[in-house]
Amino acid sequence: MQQASQTIKGKDRYKSGVMEYRKMGYWEPDYEPKETDVIACFRIIPQDGVDPIEAAAAVAGESSTATWTVVWTDRLTAAEKYRAKAYRVDQVPNTEDQYFAYIAYDLDLFESGSIANLTASIIGNVFGFKPLKGLRLEDMRLPTAYVKTFQGPATGIVVERERLDKFGRPLLGATVKPKLGLSGRNYGRVVYEALKGGLDFTKDDENINSQPFMDWRERFLYCMEAVNKAQAATGEIKGSYLNVTAATMEDMYERAEFAKELGSSIIMIDLVIGWTAIQSMAKWARRNNMILHLHRAGHSTYTRQKTHGVSFRVIAKWSRLAGVDHIHAGTVVGKLEGDPATTKGYYDICRDEFTPQKLENGIFFDQPWASLNKVMPVASGGIHAGQMHQLLDLLGEDVVLQFGGGTIGHPMGIAAGATANRVALECMILARNEGRDIVNEGPDILNEAAKSCTPLKQALDTWKDVTFNYTSTDSPDYQVTATASA
Ligand SMILES: O=C(COP(=O)(O)O)[C@H](O)[C@H](O)COP(=O)(O)O
Numbered sequence: 001m002q003q004a005s006q007t008i009k010g011k012d013r014y015k016s017g018v019m020e021y022r023k024m025g026y027w028e029p030d031y032e033p034k035e036t037d038v039i040a041c042f043r044i045i046p047q048d049g050v051d052p053i054e055a056a057a058a059v060a061g062e063s064s065t066a067t068w069t070v071v072w073t074d075r076l077t078a079a080e081k082y083r084a085k086a087y088r089v090d091q092v093p094n095t096e097d098q099y100f101a102y103i104a105y106d107l108d109l110f111e112s113g114s115i116a117n118l119t120a121s122i123i124g125n126v127f128g129f130k131p132l133k134g135l136r137l138e139d140m141r142l143p144t145a146y147v148k149t150f151q152g153p154a155t156g157i158v159v160e161r162e163r164l165d166k167f168g169r170p171l172l173g174a175t176v177k178p179k180l181g182l183s184g185r186n187y188g189r190v191v192y193e194a195l196k197g198g199l200d201f202t203k204d205d206e207n208i209n210s211q212p213f214m215d216w217r218e219r220f221l222y223c224m225e226a227v228n229k230a231q232a233a234t235g236e237i238k239g240s241y242l243n244v245t246a247a248t249m250e251d252m253y254e255r256a257e258f259a260k261e262l263g264s265s266i267i268m269i270d271l272v273i274g275w276t277a278i279q280s281m282a283k284w285a286r287r288n289n290m291i292l293h294l295h296r297a298g299h300s301t302y303t304r305q306k307t308h309g310v311s312f313r314v315i316a317k318w319s320r321l322a323g324v325d326h327i328h329a330g331t332v333v334g335k336l337e338g339d340p341a342t343t344k345g346y347y348d349i350c351r352d353e354f355t356p357q358k359l360e361n362g363i364f365f366d367q368p369w370a371s372l373n374k375v376m377p378v379a380s381g382g383i384h385a386g387q388m389h390q391l392l393d394l395l396g397e398d399v400v401l402q403f404g405g406g407t408i409g410h411p412m413g414i415a416a417g418a419t420a421n422r423v424a425l426e427c428m429i430l431a432r433n434e435g436r437d438i439v440n441e442g443p444d445i446l447n448e449a450a451k452s453c454t455p456l457k458q459a460l461d462t463w464k465d466v467t468f469n470y471t472s473t474d475s476p477d478y479q480v481t482a483t484a485s486a
């Protein structure tokens, strides 16, 4: 969709009154983004009768320098440079009223190393702008110059594996269940059983902090006792993500310090604590040699519907900049939202050294990572041992596979549930390394291994028919590599 520049030049540009955004300089179809520009792709759904180009210009304006009327004080600034520029608008395939608007922002609009500052512009007031029915931030191109101002993951995949001494296979974890209500002592028993049975990690759930039934100190003490006992029993390094999420930064630091004092290798935070708190904890984790796990609690309130909000691929990018080591990124086959093609895009963002544009995976831009560490994606939510071949095929090797119900709900108990998952993983890795076609032979490979592993046999029998086959709400709009480029 093209419309020539309508920017008013000279002194008429600064006449008092209301002027269309495209006339104020926020629509510049000839603009060529600079290497150092931040670029955003928004899905715009204009109100009836609103011209899509004007809507795109308004988004550029409201997310950068503009207000609703002309202000003469623009002339006291380098306004042409600071104005964000909508430079391209495409109709979204298979829609009548939706448009992808590409907007370029000068790097000087943003404070170095601050997600809070970036987001206050890009997803600030503009999301409430009345002429739009809906607005979704689909993707961003963060230039190398800007990426370099962030710390990135505190530890990274390579060093995490070295510290854990685990290579060549996904890591295995489990979320302690029930989510709420266990006492510290019983909680510790779940952790011990799961780790002794063969998992590498257990984890606190997103909503367990410090409630009347279990103080956070109780939890940390019993978890670390379980970790130490399981390490002694198995000779392997184990961990339990201790959730330090709390009401204030002071509380979170206190909890993190205690986790460190007890010898934990990993702590956990929830996305709901906010970007500044996440960045603070990432810096703390870097200083204290701690792995930092991020649970994306809350994201679905704004990532899941395509008509308004922020795509999770953008949340994944911001999280990598902010400095977390783990991020929940979806399972495809489990109980929670996750289209395979879209989810692949999230995993690439976490693990690539350079993420190329791939419209079929929802990736709109080439994204350099400028040597920032890689984030370990975490697959969690309604998965079980019988899906091991699919998980390995879809998600690859650098991933934590987390089975909460799929460990603790095992008919023979928690340790048996853990063993089932470990044996399923190891037999699948062996088969893959032997060159077998694990996607098609996967069920046979598992059944074969189950002949000499009763826990695996029972896991397969218990959960064999469990699938969550529902239509995804967030599949890519371009099904094949299109010619569009930023
Ligand atoms: O407690 C669980 C999963 O438990 P279970 O394994 O018993 O289903 C996590 O909170 C979800 O993984 C969150 O979802 P996501 O990972 O998609 O953010």
Ligand SMILES: [Mg+2]
Pocket: 175, 205, 206
């Ligand atoms: Mg949970």
